[in-house]
Amino acid sequence: MFVSKVMAAGLVNDSGAQATVAHLAVAVFAPRAQERLPEIENIAGNEVPRRRLDGHQLRCEESMKSAPAHNSLARRLWKELLELVYPPHCAVCDQLSQQVICPSCREQFEFIVPPYCPVCGQTAPPGLPEGQPCGKCRSSTWALDGARAVGPHRSTLREAVLVLKFRGRRQLLDPIAELLAQRLFEEARMPHPLPFDRLDAIVPVVLHPARRRWRGFDQAVLICRRLEQLTGIRCHETALVRVRNTKPQIGLTPAQRRSNMARAFQARHDALLRGGRFLLVDDVYTTGATLEAAAHALKKAGADKVYALTVTHAVPLWDVTPPLLGDEQDAEFL
Numbered sequence: 511m512f513v514s515k516v517m518a519a520g521l522v523n524d525s526g527a528q529a530t531v532a533h534l535a536v537a538v539f540a541p542r543a544q545e546r547l548p549e550i551e552n553i554a555g556n557e558v559p560r561r562r563l564d565g566h567q568l569r570c571e572e573s574m575k576s577a578p579a580h581n582s583l584a585r586r587l588w589k590e591l592l593e594l595v596y597p598p599h600c601a602v603c604d605q606l607s608q609q610v611i612c613p614s615c616r617e618q619f620e621f622i623v624p625p626y627c628p629v630c631g632q633t634a635p636p637g638l639p640e641g642q643p644c645g646k647c648r649s650s651t652w653a654l655d656g657a658r659a660v661g662p663h664r665s666t667l668r669e670a671v672l673v674l675k676f677r678g679r680r681q682l683l684d685p686i687a688e689l690l691a692q693r694l695f696e697e698a699r700m701p702h703p704l705p706f707d708r709l710d711a712i713v714p715v716v717l718h719p720a721r722r723r724w725r726g727f728d729q730a731v732l733i734c735r736r737l738e739q740l741t742g743i744r745c746h747e748t749a750l751v752r753v754r755n756t757k758p759q760i761g762l763t764p765a766q767r768r769s770n771m772a773r774a775f776q777a778r779h780d781a782l783l784r785g786g787r788f789l790l791v792d793d794v795y796t797t798g799a800t801l802e803a804a805a806h807a808l809k810k811a812g813a814d815k816v817y818a819l820t821v822t823h824a825v826p827l828w829d830v831t832p833p834l835l836g837d838e839q840d841a842e843f844l
């Protein structure tokens with residue numbers, strides 16, 4: 511638990527760098543305070559509180575890194591004490607739960623299952639012959655060689671992605687990485703499988719440095735690090751650098767999105783990329799413009815094949831129910 515680790519870090523630090531009371535208070539209240547951020551922003555009308563809290567959270571994480579790994583008894587006692595004061599909640603729905611995602615939220619997850627487009631992985635529209643690419647994939651050529659997603663961008667899966675991204679609930683990183691790992695391993699048993707068993711590395715679709723500083727973390731990088739641990743596939747987190755801080759894509763047409771994303775990425779370490787097969791990892795596939803731009807940069811640097819795996823895939827228009835219309839595109843660049 512984030513809070514307990516931070517507090518324990520202050521108690522067991524042999525170097526004498528004990529956390530201050532103010533520091534601990536921030537550690538205890540930061541998660542709750544972050545949940546109130548939209549309110550704070552609405553009232554204040556600016557982004558300062560979010561930046562300030564993110565800064566505190568970063569410093570708290572630095573404390574965690576510098577803490578010695580011993581004294582597990584103290585950690586356990588603190589964890590139990592803190593759980594009395596602040597019982598664990600589901601990170602998605604806020605109901606009391608010992609699990610990061612409660613059973614009720616997990617039961618509501620929707621998954622993309624065959625039949626789906628063998629290229630972009632979007633649920634196949636009614637009537638599309640099995641194994642045929644969807645209309646979008648038939649009419650365009652892509653740098654991206656194929657994409658898959660765990661589920662459509664709705665249900666509690668969508669909520670999980672959004673609360674990780676916008677409320678900074680990093681406890682969701684592990685369950686989200688587990689869902690991606692599971693989907694990655696399942697690919698071999700799917701019709702028209704992409705060769706996820708022959709990847710050289712996984713590559714996060716990184717944020718622009720300015721946006722990463724503003725948010726305080728880069729969710730794609732953090733997810734990829736966990737995915738590396740779960741799959742044993744190397745995470746090449748510096749393969750891409752985002753060189754343009756593109757404007758938010760909400761409200762843009764697919765063509766405008768592609769134009770907005772043009773030359774947004776550059777690939778580093780060309781020698782490592784040459785001839786390789788890579789899997790881009792991101793949270794949401796909206797129109798594919800971001801993943802396409804990232805794939806283009808990797809191929810320009812010599813990559814042979816580039817695939818993508820995301821947590822969710824935008825709900826196709828023919829499958830959008832009225833309450834989702836409009837917010838299904840949320841968030842690709844916020």
Ligand SMILES: [Zn+2]
Pocket residue numbers: 600601602603604605611612613614615616
């Ligand atoms: Zn829940």
Ligand SMILES: [Zn+2]
Pocket residue numbers: 627628629630631632643644645646647
């Ligand atoms: Zn398709």
